[in-house]
Amino acid sequence: MAYIKLDLDNETFTRLMDVALQERRPIPWQAEVLLRRALGLPFPILPDVEQRTDAAEHVRKEHTHA
Numbered sequence: 001m002a003y004i005k006l007d008l009d010n011e012t013f014t015r016l017m018d019v020a021l022q023e024r025r026p027i028p029w030q031a032e033v034l035l036r037r038a039l040g041l042p043f044p045i046l047p048d049v050e051q052r053t054d055a056a057e058h059v060r061k062e063h064t065h066a
Contacts, residue, residue, distance in 0.1 A: 006031075 008016070020030035033043060 016031060016034070017027060019034070020027045023030060023033075025033065036043065
């Protein structure tokens, strides 16, 4: 996965924060969703979601051994 750092003006950050709160996502995830939408890409369903350290406990995939 690639990483990017953005410097945002206050108006842009405030709008990003508002949308993130409305859609109940952490701000970095909301930025990713908005960027994908702007590029015409589908909402990401990440196969590596269990590897994300910032994922909420209910989002992480539990591995069970039989």
